[in-house]
Amino acid sequence: VVVAVNSTLLTINAGDYIFYTDWAWTSFVVFSISQSTMLAVGAIYYMLFTGVPGTATYYATIMTIYTWVAKGAWFALGYPYDFVTTPVWIPSAMLLDLTYWATRRNKHAAIIIGGTLIGLSLPMFNMINLLLVRDPLEVAFKYPRPTLPPYMTPIEPQVGKFYNSPVALGSGAGAVLTVPIA
Numbered sequence: 001v002v003v004a005v006n007s008t009l010l011t012i013n014a015g016d017y018i019f020y021t022d023w024a025w026t027s028f029v030v031f032s033i034s035q036s037t038m039l040a041v042g043a044i045y046y047m048l049f050t051g052v053p054g055t056a057t058y059y060a061t062i063m064t065i066y067t068w069v070a071k072g073a074w075f076a077l078g079y080p081y082d083f084v085t086t087p088v089w090i091p092s093a094m095l096l097d098l099t100y101w102a103t104r105r106n107k108h109a110a111i112i113i114g115g116t117l118i119g120l121s122l123p124m125f126n127m128i129n130l131l132l133v134r135d136p137l138e139v140a141f142k143y144p145r146p147t148l149p150p151y152m153t154p155i156e157p158q159v160g161k162f163y164n165s166p167v168a169l170g171s172g173a174g175a176v177l178t179v180p181i182a
Helices: 002-013 017-050 055-076 090-102 107-131 136-142 166-177
Strands: none
Touching: 002 017, 017 055, 017 090, 017 107, 055 090, 090 107
8 A cells, every 4th residue: 555655646746747847848748757757667566566467557647636636736726727737647558557457467568668658658648638737837837826925925036055055965865865765
C-alpha cells in the first residue's frame, strides 16, 4: 500500500502538472519524459505485483481521479478551471496492459515494448491536452487572487539571488539527504 500510494504521488508530481499548465510548451519535453517514465515504472510495478492485465489501466485511473480532485481543489480556491492540467495517462496504460496480455504475461516484453509504447503515446495525448489550455502564461501571472492574505501572496522571483543562498542550498541538501526509503 505504501509503495502504491507513493508511486502514485510521485507520478502525479513528476514534471509538475501545474507548472506544465503555467509554462506550457517550455516544460512539455521535461513533462513528457518524467510522466512517461513514472507511468511506466509505477504501472509495471503494479502490474507485475498482481500479475493481472488491466492493472496498469486501473493505476492510471487512480492517478487521473487524484488529479481531478486536485483540479477541483484549485478551482475552489478561485483559480480558473484549466489552471491544473490533468495528464492523459489512461490510453498509454491501456497499451501497456495490451502488451502484457498479448505477450502472454511476459514481464520483460511488458517492460520493453509496453514502456516504449508509453513513451511514444503519452507525449502525443498530452500535446492534444495542452492545446486545450487557455492562455497559460497570462493565467500564471494573473493568479493567485489578491484576496489571499499577505503572507500567502507570492512575490516576484529574484532570479539568481535565492538559488545562491545558504538557506536554499541547505534546504535542498536536507531534502535530498532525508528522503525516507519505503
